[in-house]
Amino acid sequence: MNYWLMKSEPEEFGIDDLKAAPKGTDHWDGVRNYQARNMMRDQMKKGDLALFYHSNCAEPGIVGIMKISREGYPDFTAWDPADPHYDPKSDPADPRWFMVDVTYVRHLERIITLRELKEKRELEGFPLLRRGNRLSIMPVTEKQWNFILSLETA
DNA sequence: GCCAACGTTGGC
DNA sequence: GCCAACGTTGGC
Numbered sequence: 031m032n033y034w035l036m037k038s039e040p041e042e043f044g045i046d047d048l049k050a051a052p053k054g055t056d057h058w059d060g061v062r063n064y065q066a067r068n069m070m071r072d073q074m075k076k077g078d079l080a081l082f083y084h085s086n087c088a089e090p091g092i093v094g095i096m097k098i099s100r101e102g103y104p105d106f107t108a109w110d111p112a113d114p115h116y117d118p119k120s121d122p123a124d125p126r127w128f129m130v131d132v133t134y135v136r137h138l139e140r141i142i143t144l145r146e147l148k149e150k151r152e153l154e155g156f157p158l159l160r161r162g163n164r165l166s167i168m169p170v171t172e173k174q175w176n177f178i179l180s181l182e183t184a
Numbered sequence: 185g186c187c188a189a190c191g192t193t194g195g196c
Numbered sequence: 197g198c199c200a201a202c203g204t205t206g207g208c
Contacts, residue, residue: 086194162201
């Protein structure tokens, strides 16, 4: 089993939106970055767990847990001219962008803020904390996963 | 294949 | 709203 962290802007799609979706499940569309795409297309497996991270908001941080409920498949929003993530270069016969389905598991008891994560020596090298990092999806090691969740009740 | 210009991300 | 960082684009 693999662990992940996935970023979303709460004003666009926050953890409450996922919880409120039918069966707590939605597709994670709109990723237009090759590294992130490759992870969704090739590495994410059904049953993997992911941290839900709120970015670009008043209090950026980890807010909950979700699981991967469908493995990589073409992101059809790339073919919709009305969609903000429309990409005319994505050919339906040879899709450029992929997404997975995620299912809500739970909120954390409190937000584990970016500010707090930055203070932890245990998370040295964690991609989220690297300067200028812009990856919206990144792998989390089991050790990092356990450490981050240990902060929830710390 | 280089690299400057441009657009986006995302913390602050 | 500002701006640093960085990925992408496209001219050459």
